[in-house]
Amino acid sequence: MATEQSFVEVSYQANADLSAKQYFLMKRHTTAGQCAIVAATTDIPIGPLQNKPAAAGRAASIMLLGRSKLEVEATTDIAIGDKLGPDANGRSIKKTANNDIVNAIAEAAATSATGDIITGTVFPPVWFGA
Numbered sequence: 001m002a003t004e005q006s007f008v009e010v011s012y013q014a015n016a017d018l019s020a021k022q023y024f025l026m027k028r029h030t031t032a033g034q035c036a037i038v039a040a041t042t043d044i045p046i047g048p049l050q051n052k053p054a055a056a057g058r059a060a061s062i063m064l065l066g067r068s069k070l071e072v073e074a075t076t077d078i079a080i081g082d083k084l085g086p087d088a089n090g091r092s093i094k095k096t097a098n099n100d101i102v103n104a105i106a107e108a109a110a111t112s113a114t115g116d117i118i119t120g121t122v123f124p125p126v127w128f129g130a
Helices: none
Strands: 005-014 025-028 034-037 059-073 083-086 092-094 101-106 114-127
Touching: 025 059
Parallel strands: 005 034, 059 092
Antiparallel strands: 005 059, 025 034, 059 114, 083 092, 083 101, 101 114
């Protein structure tokens, strides 16, 4: 069962309807004060979206630090303790390569599935050193 325990959250304005993107990773938008869904593995995530803003300009609550649910892409199996970071669609994936961006540790496993929701400990992004 996925769980949440917030320690630090911030609020940005959604750049679009993000109602279907709860627990996806968000990044800073090019417009000041706005956020957008992560769209590349090299995007630097703020953290996972905690609510469902249904239109541009609505408040998007993003977790910076704490335990959160995460939407994952597990075509490569995820085990408890794996390092997670962004894929090109805003989901969290297992990271193993040198210089990958990492912003969470898996607290649950996921296998062979896209769209599973697991718990992760979220922290500010760092670059993985393999």
